[in-house]
Amino acid sequence: MSNDKFSDATTGVGAVAEREQVPPGSSPADRTDSVPAGTDRVAVGQQALDERTRRASVAFRRRKLKIWGARLTLAVIIIGGWQLFTAVGWVDKFFYAQPSGIWNRLWDYFENGSEFGSYPDQIKTTMQEALYGFLIGTGVGIVMGVALGLNRFLAEVLDPFIKVVNAIPRIVLGSIFIVAFGIGLTPKVLLAAVLVFFIVFFNAFQGVREVDRNVLNNAKVLGASRWHVIRHVIMPSAMTWIIASLHSAFGFAIVGAVVGEVLGAQQGLGLLIKSAQGNFDPYGVFANMFVIAALVLIVEFVIERVERRLLAWRPKAQSDAVMV
Amino acid sequence: MAGTAIEIRNVTKRFLTPKGEVFTAIRDVTFTVEPGQFCAVVGPTGCGKSTTLSLVSGLDRPSEGSVWVGGEQVDGITDGVGFMFQADALLPWKTVLQNVALGLIFRKVGKKEAVERARDWIRRVGLAGFEDRYPHQLSGGMRKRVAMAAAWITEPKVLLMDEPFGALDVQTKAIMSNELTQLWEGSRPSVLFITHDLEEAIALADRVVVMTSSPGGVKEVFDIDIPRPRGSVQEIRFGSRFLELHHEIWATLRDEVERAYARTAGV
Secondary structure: OOOHHHHHHHHHHHHHHHHHHEEEEEEHHHHHHHHOOOHHHHHHHHHHHHHHHHHHHHHHHHHHHHHHHHHHHHHHHHHHHHHHHHHHHHOOOOHHHHHHHHHHHEEEHHHHHEEEEEHHHHHHHHHHHHHHHHHHHHHHHHHHHHHHHHHHHHHHHHHHHHHHHHHHHHHHHHHHHHHHHOOOHHHHHHHHHHHHHHHHHHHHHHHHHHHHHHHHHHHHHHHHHHHHHHHHHHHHHHHHHHHHHHHHHHHHHHHHHHHHHHOOOOHHHHHHHHHHHHOOHHHHHHHHHHHHHHHHHHHHHHHHHHHHHHHHOOOOOHHHHHOO | OOOOOEEEEHHHEEEEOOOOOOEEEEEEEEEEEOOOOEEOOOOOOOOHHHHHHHOOOOOOOEEEEEEEEEOOOOOOOOOOOEOOOOOOOOOOOOOOHHHHHHHHHHHOOHHHHHHHHHHHHHHHOOOOOOOOOOHHHHHHHHHHHHHHHHHHOOOOOOEEEOOOOOOOHHHHHHHHHHHHHHHHHHHHHHEEEOOOOOOHHHHHHHEEEEEOOOOOOEEEEOOOOOOOOOOOOHHHHHHHHHHHHHHHHHHHHHHHHHHHHHHHHHO
């Protein structure tokens, strides 16, 4: 079988060789020139194929370059336009700030610190809250999601309660947490955890429910115990869903942390935004906003790396393949 | 070995459809498979062939009647039974090696021994060098080989096969059938093989059970007396005895197929 496949592949090359060997319009004389006597036809075909592959990879790189060029242009248009319009005065920089001013403010933050202490400390505070919330929310979400996915009775009993809690605008819970736990780390972690929990929970639950019946039955017939089934079949299957949810989950963790800080805090990026808002200082708001965006992007990059490692078994998407 | 390998006694299986109606998949099915016998079940689509198999494996329970494997009544997953499914049932997140070793790991065989035996089986089904591939990186035929190795590695006394080669192209199917025959002639487990392909059934089996269309029941049982070893399936089917048997069994099967077709086509 495997041999059949490989021999197919070689005949494939042979076929290309025959087509490639004679460029359209070439005379027999050209042919003897380009193909020295005794040269293996397949070898020539191989050259032609290499040439094709080379050209394809050049085209691929050129396309990448084009995309990056377009991206850069778009960024310049947006930021440059913003700078230009505020400089000319079509847009009031008192309300909408100015890119150069935002940059200076960032520089200032890192150089001289913020009004609540050194800037890296503010970043650290917010990241800490978001990460703790992310970890707790993810952990509880996975455990609850898998547990309810495995237990139909429990799932049906809890269903209306979960729907009600899910319908509450959860940001409001931040106020309750602050009243209950003060303005320290805890309420922000809790708020972030609640936001993350629901996303991960629903995905874990669905992931458990979507397990392929054939795969499940196969494992059972092979003698898998209940624990084996959970470990070897249900968890890996649910993992694809859970990991997909983690992408948006960290964004929500940051939302929880920042909103918690806006509601009441002694440190953090959210507090800086709130204070900037109080001082009619759009530069402070934008500067912190961009820092938060950068943090989320960095963490998402890490999550994507982890995803690629954990889900190595999945077929690559068709669009990842490059046509040669 | 005492008694029969598989005995199905007056088994009826009903399902409740989502609309609340009772659907009888099989009614009063009785037949046996002797130890070391290769038994094929043929019948039109929807005649309850797969249902019968899931009852023998213990994945499902009969509504009436009883199923006995190796002298013991089936109650829960049957021990010592291998199963090859119609659809892909490999664990997509495990490599070829891990998939083949799975049955041993579940049976608490030491990891080192399990891996060693899995390697041996991978070699036997001609996939040496593919141990670390994931199922999606293999062709359909190669995946079937993995499934075959995974089912045989536990050395089951009874093998259940639900149209295992149904999704393969004709050539690959013939190759796989030959390999199955060779494996089977090596260790001689009892096999219950489901197919809708009568030629495949006669070429492989010692006994062919023809089922009626829904509700499924046993219409007739034929013993296939083509001597073994039979050689490649591509050649068996031109033998005169093969043609005779084919003619005879097809006469029985045709009515059922036509009736099933008329029902689904609404004629």
